[in-house]
Amino acid sequence: MGARTIAMGRAQAAARDLPSIFVNPANAATIDKFGAISMYTSPAEDLNYGLLAIDVPIKDGNMGTFGIAYLTSAVTGLQATSLDATGRAYPVSSFDFSSKLMALSYGKEVNPNLFSGVSLKFFSKNFDGVEGGSASGADVDLGLIFFPNDNLVLALSAQNILPSDWGNLSWGTGFKEDLPINLKMGGSYATKEEFQILADYDSLGAVHIGGEYWLKKNLALRCGAEAYLNGINFSLGVGVKHAGFSFDYAYYFDTNIFSNSTHYFSLGYELPYRSIELRPFMPAQGNEEAAFLD
Numbered sequence: 001m002g003a004r005t006i007a008m009g010r011a012q013a014a015a016r017d018l019p020s021i022f023v024n025p026a027n028a029a030t031i032d033k034f035g036a037i038s039m040y041t042s043p044a045e046d047l048n049y050g051l052l053a054i055d056v057p058i059k060d061g062n063m064g065t066f067g068i069a070y071l072t073s074a075v076t077g078l079q080a081t082s083l084d085a086t087g088r089a090y091p092v093s094s095f096d097f098s099s100k101l102m103a104l105s106y107g108k109e110v111n112p113n114l115f116s117g118v119s120l121k122f123f124s125k126n127f128d129g130v131e132g133g134s135a136s137g138a139d140v141d142l143g144l145i146f147f148p149n150d151n152l153v154l155a156l157s158a159q160n161i162l163p164s165d166w167g168n169l170s171w172g173t174g175f176k177e178d179l180p181i182n183l184k185m186g187g188s189y190a191t192k193e194e195f196q197i198l199a200d201y202d203s204l205g206a207v208h209i210g211g212e213y214w215l216k217k218n219l220a221l222r223c224g225a226e227a228y229l230n231g232i233n234f235s236l237g238v239g240v241k242h243a244g245f246s247f248d249y250a251y252y253f254d255t256n257i258f259s260n261s262t263h264y265f266s267l268g269y270e271l272p273y274r275s276i277e278l279r280p281f282m283p284a285q286g287n288e289e290a291a292f293l294d
Helices: 003-007 018-022 025-030
Strands: 035-044 047-057 065-083 089-111 114-127 134-146 152-159 168-171 176-178 182-192 195-202 207-216 219-228 231-242 245-253 262-270
Touching (some): 003 018, 003 262, 018 025, 018 035, 018 065, 018 089, 025 065, 025 089, 025 134, 025 152
Antiparallel strands (some): 035 262, 065 089, 089 114, 114 134, 134 152, 134 168, 168 176, 231 245, 245 262
């Protein structure tokens, strides 16, 4: 979901970064520093897409890592049409559409080679001005990341696993829209510290592959591709890190609908310390200052 993985063909199951908790919540377990990231793009004048995510590791991640991610998209000026007597379409009214997704994730190390995670997701969709045109719902994702050795990472996630009675979008008209289950398998292989290849396959029929090469400690080059039943799309990008800040750029090229090709920008920050340490608090006595007990 972030510009980094978009540049790598959206190969995210084993990406081990914050936005990838949308695809595999076990990615949260691999993060051991406080961080936040945002992304924005506007592929068209009336279309906006944004992301905000924060992670909170507890005790260097030894007690797990919590992640909160919020994804939103909006389209304005959509036209409702009807047909005249000759069968030609003419505009009747205009309306806006918005879609929001919030994921609350938790990931934890099971053992040094295995990480697990779970996400509770909340959805909402709204056709502004359309009667019964709003919907809300929830579902759950599960994920695993396995490290067979220092170079290879394997990942598995199951998205929207709740039965349709619980996991669905409930519209104002009373209609309940099922959320399809998606199984995603993937991994990454690092030939050296500076270079890695990532790949995903999901049960909806998409294949994602990408690579990342760090020219220097703070400069990365990326490229990727994703294949669907109706074609192959390509992407490329760069990443820069400095003093805890990160900037990622991706260009996504849609070979079927060129107008969908667009630029993505992400900005992130990672705090220099790694964890929250919870210590008992001693209230102040008299003129004494409050203190934490070691």
